[in-house]
Amino acid sequence: AQSVSQHNHHVILSEAASLELGCNYSYGGTVNLFWYVQYPGQHLQLLLKYFSGDPLVKGIKGFEAEFIKSKFSFNLRKPSVQWSDTAEYFCAVITSGTYKYIFGTGTRLKVLA
Amino acid sequence: DGGITQSPKYLFRKEGQNVTLSCEQNLNHDAMYWYRQDPGQGLRLIYYSQIVNDFQKGDIAEGYSVSREKKESFPLTVTSAQKNPTAFYLCASSISRTDTQYFGPGTRLTVL
Numbered sequence: 001a002q003s004v005s006q007h008n009h010h011v012i013l014s015e016a017a018s019l020e021l022g023c024n025y026s027y028g029g030t031v032n033l034f035w036y037v038q039y040p041g042q043h044l045q046l047l048l049k050y051f052s053g054d055p056l057v058k059g060i061k062g063f064e065a066e067f068i069k070s071k072f073s074f075n076l077r078k079p080s081v082q083w084s085d086t087a088e089y090f091c092a093v094i095t096s097g098t099y100k101y102i103f104g105t106g107t108r109l110k111v112l113a
Numbered sequence: 114d115g116g117i118t119q120s121p122k123y124l125f126r127k128e129g130q131n132v133t134l135s136c137e138q139n140l141n142h143d144a145m146y147w148y149r150q151d152p153g154q155g156l157r158l159i160y161y162s163q164i165v166n167d168f169q170k171g172d173i174a175e176g177y178s179v180s181r182e183k184k185e186s187f188p189l190t191v192t193s194a195q196k197n198p199t200a201f202y203l204c205a206s207s208i209s210r211t212d213t214q215y216f217g218p219g220t221r222l223t224v225l
Contacts, residue, residue, distance in 0.1 A: 009153065032212075034213070036214075036216075043216045043217065044203065044205075044216040045216070046213050046214075049213060090156065094210070094211050099210045100158065100161075100171075101146070101214065103148075103155045103156040104155055105154055105155040106153075106155050
């Protein structure tokens with residue numbers, strides 16, 4: 001079955017530290033890839049997405065993600081986190097086979113001021 | 114303001130009662146979705162609809178039902194057959210099945 005894995009369930013960082021959240025999926029065909037973020041008390045919202053083209057995509061608030069097809073990965077990065085980045089982050093994949101959204105289990109990030 | 118509204122924000126029901134969660138969107142999106150969010154399990158798809166009068170089961174449809182009589186509305190009924198209904202329910206919509214989903218604020222259902 002197709003799946004999305006987010007290996008880090010909880011991450012705690014100090015402000016200005018660098019962030020990398022892992023996301024791996026299991027599907028060999030064409031995929032659309034997304035990172036969503038849920039800030040405390042707010043709606044789940046899109047952070048960035050990849051459909052095709054440059055595998056390094058930039059999103060809001062200084063986030064970026066790199067699609068590495070050979071590794072089935074779409075890791076999220078930010079060079080210097082802020083306290084306001086405290087949130088839960090979800091990776092999601094749509095495959096060309098089923099056209100169903102598959103979400104990862106999420107990573108809770110806490111940034112210490 | 115364009116967006117997705119879900120009501121109510123908190124809902125309490127007694128065991129054995131059916132309950133309907135509301136989801137309305139004014140984004141003119143064709144596709145709508147219902148997810149269940151439980152701690153440590155991410156979002157799991159309950160039902161989705163690509164167009165009015167059509168809907169498909171997701172991964173955990175048992176004990177739930179939906180209707181899509183209008184483009185703007187996609188209500189979810191949690192029936193008494195759902196064995197563990199206490200959860201946070203999220204509604205979403207998108208222009209197409211493969212594009213960005215826009216989420217509502219969610220409804221937290223507690224079955225007593």
